[in-house]
Amino acid sequence: MSSAPQPYATQPDGPRPHATQPGATQPRATQPRAAHRPDVDTRFHVCVVCSGNICRSPIGEQVLRAAIADAGLAARVRVSSAGTGDWHIGQGANPRAVRALRAAGFPPSEHVAHMITPTELDGIDLVLAADRGHLRELRDITGEPEKVVLLRTFDPAAGGDEVPDPYYGPDSGFDEVLAMTVASMPGIVRAIRDRLDGADDARGRRVGGSR
Numbered sequence: 001m002s003s004a005p006q007p008y009a010t011q012p013d014g015p016r017p018h019a020t021q022p023g024a025t026q027p028r029a030t031q032p033r034a035a036h037r038p039d040v041d042t043r044f045h046v047c048v049v050c051s052g053n054i055c056r057s058p059i060g061e062q063v064l065r066a067a068i069a070d071a072g073l074a075a076r077v078r079v080s081s082a083g084t085g086d087w088h089i090g091q092g093a094n095p096r097a098v099r100a101l102r103a104a105g106f107p108p109s110e111h112v113a114h115m116i117t118p119t120e121l122d123g124i125d126l127v128l129a130a131d132r133g134h135l136r137e138l139r140d141i142t143g144e145p146e147k148v149v150l151l152r153t154f155d156p157a158a159g160g161d162e163v164p165d166p167y168y169g170p171d172s173g174f175d176e177v178l179a180m181t182v183a184s185m186p187g188i189v190r191a192i193r194d195r196l197d198g199a200d201d202a203r204g205r206r207v208g209g210s211r
Contacts, residue, residue, distance in 0.1 A: 053083030082116035154187030
């Protein structure tokens with residue numbers, strides 16, 4: 001029998017009723033953002049975003065971080081997650097999300113939910129939104145809307161383009177979110193590698209042209 005949603009949480013991870021269809025624009029090949037301070041992480045930054053940063057996006061963060069490591073890109077790519085709302089700031093991941101990750105063999109990780117800000121968004125190179133509501137909200141607060149895309153669109157076999165919110169459903173919903181996320185990883189890793197290669201090519205052209 002599936003357990004009930006955890007009592008401490010006051011809001012769901014959250015679908016958005018006013019969601020709109022995503023645009024067809026794809027992220028352009030750009031150089032990862034440079035930083036001028038030695039203490040700033042200058043790796044290509046990918047952020048997975050859902051509503052409260054306790055269900056879908058922590059799963060996405062862990063799965064993507066493992067995929068990046070398996071691809072040998074950990075030295076060049078940074079992975080994080082965030083929410084569009086402030087309901088769960090400071091909380092850990094939903095226990096059912098943690099259970100699903102642990103059962104699938106992903107190592108435990110400390111997680112503290114936080115809400116994404118426009119300033120933070122400016123410093124991210126690629127944003128993977130869980131559903132169309134997040135896509136719309138995030139594109140509304142950035143001057144680079146093309147860098148915000150739906151996570152599940154990277155799975156060519158997917159039956160839809162959204163990762164559904166498992167919060168109010170049975171435990172099996174978290175396993176389904178995990179499976180959808182895992183299925184999207186090959187396409188996401190290819191897209192990241194293409195972005196990195198495009199940045200390397202552009203940098204090489206600039207160096208060659210300066211001689």
